[in-house]
Amino acid sequence: MSTASTDLIDAFNAAGQGQVFKWYDQLKPEEQQALLEQAAQIDLSEVAELNDTLVQGGGGHGVDLSDLKPAPYIPLPDKGGDAKSWAGAIATGEEALRAGRVAAFTVAGGQGTRLGFDGPKGTFPVTPVRKATLFQVFAEKILAARQRYGAPIPWFIMTSTINHEPTQAFFEKHKFFGLGEDTVMFFRQGLMPAVDYKGKILLADKGEIAMTPDGHGGSLRALVRSGATKRMAESGIDTISYFQVDNPLVHAVDPAFIGFHLQAKSDMSSKMLPKAYPKEKLGHFCEQRGRHVVIEYSDMPDTLTDRRRPDGQLAFLAGSIAIHVLDRAFVERMGGGGTGASLPFHRADKKIATINATGNPVKPQEPNGVKFEMFVFDALPFAENPVIIETARQDEFSPVKNAEGVDSPQSSRDDQIRQWARWLKAAGVKLSCDKTGLPEFTLEVTPLFADSQEAFVEKWNALEKKPTVTDGLLLK
């Protein structure tokens, strides 16, 4: 064994993580090599610190709840916002889009354990009639924006080692949905070792450490490390439209949002929606000593979630829905290491596939260990001039998280149909809907037909022969 390998194994032993090499002597030379390479990526002192604070410390990461105030946000024009400033923001955003300054960016490195779908979440069929996948929906939104603004709008997609290859293969199989192969860039996020409740690094197999993605906050350093930000800089892109892989209603690029962000010279901007009820499971946008922070719902005490303004409205109203615009230079600063500030890790208790004392695989039914994750919104306190704008839930937020119930394929499908039903009604079509706005039948409008109500009404009105509005109506 080389001295470097012995040193590495010694270091693991010294750190109380010798179990990682328990089966080492039984492995083939190439398996030993692979395990050593995996182990060499791990920062043992970081793992020890996270064990102390997050695992043994019981998960509390010392959230500072002092001096919290609701963060200010820009309301929608129909909720008291200034229509003129929205129009001005749209003009600014459209100009930036036409000038080719904007890239779309999707974080798709998560494991999607709650949905329980076998494959990258972006390959999940999500639309009601075509059963188009999440990736296809976003691809078509980007194509529609390219056509509208006559700009390249490249798409950056963050994967993790676990789903990178199937994600790429999916795009290849679908010929990149017409986007052009060279305009879609995939890159992997970082990984962290998973540990058991005693803080011991878990093995996925005798020669493999259980590594898990380092959270969507890992996107900042992955954007830099992968060369994505460099590539953006070379093509004149300074503005990144960030969204998650699970929300088919999201606007892949939104001129109003981009415009407000650019006008304010913001490092990082966010969209909020008013929480539906005090305990809704959304992060809260707060202001703390002049900085923006997101406090997770699980960390907000009832005294704050339930607080009301004199007009009866919730004081901490603004829920975070993980839609951001990022300034490229800010990402370079935050993700570049060294000079950049680093994001804290959070603890997530998960079911982690591992092996037992006799080396046989175990598929836990209950969480058996801890994953360490960074959250992108933890970059907010470092951002200068952050902007938060309001969006309408029914127009922009219906994620697919769970297999059933809230935020499930069914709820997201219904929300998509409700949106298209509203568009049809806005175009003057008579539709009978239940009191939630859901029509009696399924229908679908592809982003290439129209990607907003305004675009829909225009396109519909221009149709010489209007299609019969009936079950399975597909407008593409």
Ligand code: UTP
């Ligand atoms: P979620 O918080 O829903 O996590 O991710 P998840 O891992 O996908 O799903 P569960 O919790 O196991 O069911 C929100 C978004 O952040 C991305 C996801 O792909 C999704 O778009 N994400 C999450 C990453 O890109 N990397 C991560 O490490 C975690």
